[in-house]
Amino acid sequence: MMPSPGAAQPPSRGKARRGRPPAPISPGTGPSHRAWLEPVRSELFTSGLTLDDLVDRSGYSKTRISELLRGNGYYPAWELTFSVTRALGLPTPPLRRLWTAAAREAHKGPDWIRHCIEQVAHETEGPPLAYRAFCETLHQPYLQYARAFLLTDPRARGVVAETFDILWLSWNEAAASPDIRRYAWRLLRSRVMLRAARHQDGSPDLRAAVFSTDEAHAVQDPGHFMALTELIDLFEAITRLPDDQMDVAVLHYLCGFPDHQISHVLGLTPALTRAVDHHARATVETLLNAPNTQE
Structure with a gap:
């Protein structure tokens, strides 16, 4: 499931409110998984977006997004991760690298990782x-x-x-x-x-x-x-x-x-x-x- 066109737009910073912080990260989440999950959670909180906003922008259910933000359950596929993080306006290349390292930490095989990445079109995006x-x-x-x-x-x-x-x-x-x-x-x-x-x-x-x-x-x-x-x-x-x-x-x-x-x-x-x-x-x-x- 690819994100809607609006998902590629960075979140508005002009809102007066802030979204509620997600529930705590699962204790079993490894250091490589936390390496990308913590910045994503921080960006969500400072953006003012809510879970409902992410649902609308990403096309995924609140349950799946909530599990992703907590590091709970199965390690998330890249398609889901990309859809949520793109909705937040985060850059793709560093996230993809961090997601890949954490997938290996979660004992995901190279075929699974490659298949996940191939489901999402690659984008050329250079750093500042x-x-x-x-x-x-x-x-x-x-x-x-x-x-x-x-x-x-x-x-x-x-x-x-x-x-x-x-x-x-x-x-x-x-x-x-x-x-x-x-x-x-x-x-x-x-x-x-x-x-x-x-x-x-x-x-x-x-x-x-x-x-x-x-x-x-x-x-x-x-x-x-x-x-x-x-x-x-x-x-x-x-x-x-x-x-x-x-x-x-x-x-x-x-x-x-x-x-x-x-x-x-x-x-x-x-x-x-x-x-x-x-x-x-x-x-x-x-x-x-x-x-x-x-x-």
Whole structure:
């Protein structure tokens, strides 16, 4: 079932009311599914449209749309997803990529995915120029940060691509935020931390990243084991830092970025970045010198 001609029109922003927020997302919804479902729900709420409006614009029943918005029941086919998201005026390319990744997460086979996509005509739709320039500028530092926690290039590239697709979906909201760099960084960080290895207390586990450092490869003397142990202790201390301090430390000491670039990546002023780095150094030194680092 293809959407009616009116479905391709973006929703009106001139309404005084807002639609009621959909019921909560089902607890069993996976991270890749949430990656596209959360921006869709946010767009519905801010657009002022109701479920009845989506029914009229998409041609699907309220029950099926409600299930889609909750992530409830079977994973939705692309035709249904496209009809609802097109009615909201959301861009198709990033949604299709996110939907495909989530379909794999839901254990849908390649034949099912391909058949679903073939039911909907492909549309040529490029990203905003400002968005494209933003992504090109920050792709490399985002990738290195993600690799520090996720260890492999494919996993890091996947999370960065997911982040940029979500950012495209939310570009109007991001552009209206106080600092788009800060908005995008928090988005990337949240996607990385969803997949990062964790200690039992919930803090990120960076121990495996030790073996990807230059120091780990360069040390070949009898003190090799001691050097690696010290690096592990250092990385453990870094993961005990508050979020901003940990991010500055990872970008600086693991990824090798200079202060001025870290400031740009994180969306912090240079003065604040230096202050955060100073506090991070002091906290790490305290943790390393404590009788029990885990405390």
